[in-house]
Amino acid sequence: MYKLLATDIDGTLINSKRELTDTTKKAIYEAYDKSCVILPCSGRGPLPLQDITDEIDLDLPLACFNGALVIKGKSGEILYEKAIDKQDAILAYNEGVKRDVGVIAWTFDNKLAFNEFNKFTEHYLSMANVKREDVIIIPEHMEIFDERISKVLWQDEVENMDEHVAYARNLLKTVDNNAMCATSQPFLLEFTHKDANKAEAIKHVADAFGIEHKDTIGIGDGLNDIPMIEYAALGIAMKNSHRETLDAADYIAPSNDEDGVAYVINKFMLGKE
Template identity: 35%
Template sequence: MGYRLIAMDMDGTLLNGDTKVSEGNAKALGDAMAAGCHVVLASGRMYASVQPFFEAMGLNAPVITYQGARVMGTRGEELYRKCVPMELAREILAYAREKDFYIQMYWDERLFYEERTNHTDYYEAKSGIKGTALGRGAFDHLTEEPFKILCMDRASRISEARRELAERYAGKLQVATSEPEYLEITHHEAHKGAALSFLAETMGVSQSDVIAVGDGRNDISMIRWAGLGVAMENASASVKEAADVVAPTNDEDGVAFIIRKYMLKQ
């Protein structure tokens, strides 16, 4: 039958350098849906940050958010959730404070930080989501397990922390970087590969009929799981090594290229 579902990351993959969906990508997505294919967004963002893109393009499948910690249905209903266990969340917060990282926490569709910094401004401008300031030390009194913990700092420090925490919490937490300055912590089963597997099974689509496209390390799990794993040309070497094929960059309509070549056979 051929590929029936395409799952794609947003930032650095579907979205161009202006954080927009190009006309070429939008047209290809529309043509894929018209041909009976399913189009899935798979993002580290929360649903509220993904929803405007989902609605503008009229997509026809659920959405993977929070790196795979939450899957939302086409009517905004929750289909799947995996939160960071409280004890581990507290350990990560202690580590982040020791490193003096900027910290954000996510509960449902709510974003919180303690005090506003330039990191807050950058994230809000990029995501389109406004957070809530809780005040210094507020995260020391957690009462609810978060979907995700995001730390921000210089790329070199984040890279070092990712390696350290990935080793320390292997099998306990997912430690990912969606951008060089972002360290994202989720439940150990909350990754895009697991969420995509759940979604494909729910939709009755076999693994071999799935394409996954991404550019970041947080995309590797779904790229490896899919029947056809695709890395963007602008992806890092480790992502390309995990992929079956490499698409043109996000500024060259790489997603449209993959859809037309592998799904629509044009």
Template identity: 35%
Template structure:
């Protein structure tokens, strides 16, 4: 019997219209009624993720910033947090200045960038997030952040990823949440580490957990979970490591997982 289910938001829980369908909503409610802890696991900021969690009626800790922050929905108590090491942030900033890259960060759940540009505007629109401009970006580096994000072409991000891994060292975790989003967190700021923490928090074994996602930033939690589920619209490498591939996010793939493995499970 599965006791904990972690679901990615974008292209997983919500469809391409950015909605949780009534059918999926009903399935979530039935899973919760059966005693399963249903949570979200997202690269989004807490403020952005909590709006969706509240809309779906969830009332549990949620995994945000790829796993760098786990926070209760009700009292907003922080249960787990990992910040990007200062030295890594400084090296990353210098690299982005030198190569004229768009870099953004989050301080106290607020999105900051050095200048306003189309990349920032498009990102903020996509996530329904407000943003703040800080021309003196260096002064933000001394503050604690769960995540830095570089936005550029998928090909260029693939090119600089190994360079950044070498430059920043093994104290950070670097992943892609979308083809054109490269995200940099603390090495323990992964969805897999956060799922492991939450399983312990709720007193269940990892074998009793389900994780659902569509992108490579979900692979740690799919590998950690007892049942790793890739969406029908997931990238091919994720489907290859998944235990089960469900329908797409536009075909109520999450509902299918809940029906099969929670509601109909003996």
């Protein structure tokens, strides 16, 4: 049986109604009681994830900002931290402004910054667990890029994202940089350091808990989940995954509306069919 499960949150651990179901919580608790490690992984930071972590209410490790920050349980001990290079953060910001998208940046100390308030950033704010008056407006405070930035995001209509992804990937191939980009939601494209990803989160948490690579599972649905799906001994995509994520997986689990994570825990960690 596997001993470590790294699971994406949105589109994977929680359902399309943004609920953590009783079935999934029961499976997590049973795995925890058997000394298995459940590692929630998200593009979000610790503050926006607080509702989920409070609901689970276990001493679990947590990978935030797509693996740019990995912390150990309720102690908050930092296991890994990797900021995007300043020049790459500014590049992502400037190119996003040119493409007329909502541009968002997070610092490691939970400062949230927007290029402006518009329908995209207003929507993001509703998910961020940050007060409107605390948001930094980047054109008025370009010094934000002197701080350690975990990630820069572009937000736009879903139907425009494939074009943005193609543009950003080509951009990163043509300029000297240490960045990578991937979608975390159908409407969000995220830029991070190339060494800040969910695969790195698995490595550092496995080391911290003394778990061998052969005992690891990575499960998710988005493009930003591909590194951990490819790295883990068993890479699993949800049935509701992006097509590239499905192609990267060893196994396809039921969707997030069918308690897919609970199914995986029961089958591969608890030995239940």
